[in-house]
Amino acid sequence: MILGYRLQRRLDADARRSAIYRISGAVAGLLVSGLFLLVTGRNPVTILADSFEAVFGSKRGIEGVAVQSIPILMCAIGVSLSLRMKVWNIGSDGQFLAGAFVACGIGINVDLPAGVLLPLMMLGSLIGGAIWILVPAAARAHWGVNEIITSLLLNFVAVQLVVWASLGFWRDTTSMVTQSTRSVPFTLPRIPGFDSVSIAFFVPLILALALWVVFRSTKVGYEIDIIGGNPRAASFAGINVPRRVIIVMLTSGAIAGLGGVLQLTGAPGAQALNGGGFSRAYGLSGFIVAALAGASFLGVLVAGLFLSSMFYAGIALQTKGLSVYIIFAIYGMVLIGVAIGETASRYRLYRSVAEMSGPVDLETVTSGAAS
Amino acid sequence: MTDSQHTTSVEVRDVVKSFGGVLALEHVNLEFRVGEVHALLGENGAGKTTLSNILAGIYREESGHIFIGGVERSFHNPAQAIEAGVGMVHQHFRLVNSMSVAENLHLGSPDTPKIVSQRLLIDRARAMMADIGLTVDPEAKIWQLSVGEQQRVEILRVLARGARVLILDEPTAVLTAKEARELFVVMRRLAEGGRTVVFISHKLNEVLEVSDRITVLRGGRHVITREGAGVTARELARLMTGDEAGIEVAHREVRGDDVLVLDGVSARNSRGVEALHGVSFSVRSGEILGIAGVSGNGQTELAEVVTGLRRSDSGRVSIDGAAVTNTSSRRITDLGVGHIPEDRIGVGMVASAPLKDNAVLRHYRDPELSTRRLLKRDRVVEFARSLVEVGRVQTRSVHMPAGQLSGGNQQRLVARRESLLASRLLVAAHPTRGLDVLASKQVQEAIIERRDAGCAVMMISDDLDEILAVSDRILVMYEGRVMGVFNRADYDRERIGLMMGGRTEATS
Numbered sequence: 001m002i003l004g005y006r007l008q009r010r011l012d013a014d015a016r017r018s019a020i021y022r023i024s025g026a027v028a029g030l031l032v033s034g035l036f037l038l039v040t041g042r043n044p045v046t047i048l049a050d051s052f053e054a055v056f057g058s059k060r061g062i063e064g065v066a067v068q069s070i071p072i073l074m075c076a077i078g079v080s081l082s083l084r085m086k087v088w089n090i091g092s093d094g095q096f097l098a099g100a101f102v103a104c105g106i107g108i109n110v111d112l113p114a115g116v117l118l119p120l121m122m123l124g125s126l127i128g129g130a131i132w133i134l135v136p137a138a139a140r141a142h143w144g145v146n147e148i149i150t151s152l153l154l155n156f157v158a159v160q161l162v163v164w165a166s167l168g169f170w171r172d173t174t175s176m177v178t179q180s181t182r183s184v185p186f187t188l189p190r191i192p193g194f195d196s197v198s199i200a201f202f203v204p205l206i207l208a209l210a211l212w213v214v215f216r217s218t219k220v221g222y223e224i225d226i227i228g229g230n231p232r233a234a235s236f237a238g239i240n241v242p243r244r245v246i247i248v249m250l251t252s253g254a255i256a257g258l259g260g261v262l263q264l265t266g267a268p269g270a271q272a273l274n275g276g277g278f279s280r281a282y283g284l285s286g287f288i289v290a291a292l293a294g295a296s297f298l299g300v301l302v303a304g305l306f307l308s309s310m311f312y313a314g315i316a317l318q319t320k321g322l323s324v325y326i327i328f329a330i331y332g333m334v335l336i337g338v339a340i341g342e343t344a345s346r347y348r349l350y351r352s353v354a355e356m357s358g359p360v361d362l363e364t365v366t367s368g369a370a371s
Numbered sequence: 372m373t374d375s376q377h378t379t380s381v382e383v384r385d386v387v388k389s390f391g392g393v394l395a396l397e398h399v400n401l402e403f404r405v406g407e408v409h410a411l412l413g414e415n416g417a418g419k420t421t422l423s424n425i426l427a428g429i430y431r432e433e434s435g436h437i438f439i440g441g442v443e444r445s446f447h448n449p450a451q452a453i454e455a456g457v458g459m460v461h462q463h464f465r466l467v468n469s470m471s472v473a474e475n476l477h478l479g480s481p482d483t484p485k486i487v488s489q490r491l492l493i494d495r496a497r498a499m500m501a502d503i504g505l506t507v508d509p510e511a512k513i514w515q516l517s518v519g520e521q522q523r524v525e526i527l528r529v530l531a532r533g534a535r536v537l538i539l540d541e542p543t544a545v546l547t548a549k550e551a552r553e554l555f556v557v558m559r560r561l562a563e564g565g566r567t568v569v570f571i572s573h574k575l576n577e578v579l580e581v582s583d584r585i586t587v588l589r590g591g592r593h594v595i596t597r598e599g600a601g602v603t604a605r606e607l608a609r610l611m612t613g614d615e616a617g618i619e620v621a622h623r624e625v626r627g628d629d630v631l632v633l634d635g636v637s638a639r640n641s642r643g644v645e646a647l648h649g650v651s652f653s654v655r656s657g658e659i660l661g662i663a664g665v666s667g668n669g670q671t672e673l674a675e676v677v678t679g680l681r682r683s684d685s686g687r688v689s690i691d692g693a694a695v696t697n698t699s700s701r702r703i704t705d706l707g708v709g710h711i712p713e714d715r716i717g718v719g720m721v722a723s724a725p726l727k728d729n730a731v732l733r734h735y736r737d738p739e740l741s742t743r744r745l746l747k748r749d750r751v752v753e754f755a756r757s758l759v760e761v762g763r764v765q766t767r768s769v770h771m772p773a774g775q776l777s778g779g780n781q782q783r784l785v786a787r788r789e790s791l792l793a794s795r796l797l798v799a800a801h802p803t804r805g806l807d808v809l810a811s812k813q814v815q816e817a818i819i820e821r822r823d824a825g826c827a828v829m830m831i832s833d834d835l836d837e838i839l840a841v842s843d844r845i846l847v848m849y850e851g852r853v854m855g856v857f858n859r860a861d862y863d864r865e866r867i868g869l870m871m872g873g874r875t876e877a878t879s
Contacts, residue, residue: 217748219741222728229721235680236710236718237732238701 025341074259075286091151093283099257102128107184129257386435428452458534548868627656636686661842709793722774762787779810
């Protein structure tokens, strides 16, 4: 008698179950990370306590999280938008940098009053982010080229472009800093009562709510979800799928690009592109947030603030001898946990006595004795 | 075979099987005899496939007993079943397309020598075939063979492993009429050679043609086992469904105007090979034109060209006089064209999306359901509820994913949705494929209802019985060409069958 556990694919996709599994996966990832910290001679409980202290212990901590959350959320929202269509935009880091790059170029080279210059820079960042995903989008829409590889690789190109600008053609020759462009001439106003959080903080919040409404109530949102669910059915319904794919992907890139200008003009001490350090892998964080939230725009806000807290704690704990790369390692664990959870939510575990060993005849399962 | 000398080869006693709490087999008792062709007849979900999967070691019975040649057996896996002499040929073949017949016959068999050469495999394959009395070119690659020949390889593979009981799961579903005839000859010969052939089907005529005895299952229960001789199709249908089955269609001579006109249309399939060669015909208002043919003879491409999902290379298509050659599917839909697609799950719906979203998939642009930008969410739900009601779709809620519906209910939904669109033309591709009798009947009724309302209907099916029953005219397609068109008065099953196999005249 063969006793054993078997997996059976579930027939239905339940959003709530999927969310629970993903969150459990994230928690499991954190626990495994804790185990690794333990093995390397650090006390994960202390680190957790320190993290809490760093984030929630002071106004500075809260502000720090809010500052980090802006670029992370902008990238996450961009990724989520394309994820609604089952398109994996892994290049939001590149789009974020491209947006910042164009905005910086405008900001330091065009001499206009701030009231005109800022909208111009924003427009430029949108275009920059969109251009950075144009080739992956067109290739995906028309030739079915996998966007994961193309969008990912362009990240590296964007980093080099920014490094080049800050070492070369836009370098700030008046400063002692060797790797920095000249600074854009202004910063966004702070939210009253805060020292470092600019009004840019509201942009991702408003954007996420707006997109939530789009997918709840509009024709466009419905069409994008249909494409995500089954592109052939979308064509059947008369939707121009390649065109929609391109538009959504460009919008996804543009949102990350807008994140770039918000960072450039809003983050404390940014104002210039400084080599490879301008984006602290915000695209990566954004991607994890989008995966964790399962492309839900309200979920993105929750997951984004959670990850931003983790990220900020990581930065704060550097003073205690922890490297920021540990945070990236923990990110990896969380992402793996989420991915496993996502997959697991689509299966059911059976304790079986050698039943279900063959392909399950779904027709029989569903309508077996019903007739 | 005479009644006096029969011996039992398989006995099934009190077998019970359930899936997730739903009973698929309820205390089933029956026996198969040596030397008989025994048909297992029943609708989808009647339990025929479950029963045969238990006999073939794919599922395990929950309770009850199975005797093979008088010895009680219970199989954990297909290997044990085949060792006990029970082999099954599945509906979907399990052959490696890029390998030769000889290689496929040896794959996975414990008798295959450890060291082999092509020569040796081919010689051994020839010996097996001579032994069994069935031949296929052992050197041919599987992909080069016709479906009928591939099936023969599957049968050979099972028999070469020593099967005395051969279970064939819906073997004719993929065959032409002529190939089916040939298969029946093989089945008879195997039975006469002392094997037991279990023939699973829901096609009454075939069952009547080939079986010594017939067992009818319904809802997981054994209804009756009786001699094949002397029973009528009508009787069997009643046993299968519990009530008078089959659809009575009132046909009439129609002289409506041409709605759909094709003139010399050619198109390529998805692999870039021309699949339609200069096809010309028309469908009139108020008639059902049945497109008969074995699947893969250009019908898919035809339906797609007509509905704007595929470009044609030459020729003209018009609907109500408006030229629609290579215009968008959206524009064609707007002309009042509905399309029940062949692949209803892959094309016709979004399994992961809620039923309501699927209900409005083709109507959501309607001002009733949306403004320029916004979807009227309450109206969408209302629309979905009414569609569920008129289409008799069985579901708990319109908010649950459409993928959770049973196959029959999915098709009821798609058929009603498309009927609603089809004010002028309905293109129905294999509308009842895989459905049980009741669901088939309801879908056919939806189609006939459109015809009676003056809509032109082009119905593609590879089920000739369905075509003959429902169509007002029949067009036969073979390899992308029109082989002939029959008016209702000149229906000739034999000739249509031959044309489906590529012959124009009865010269076989």
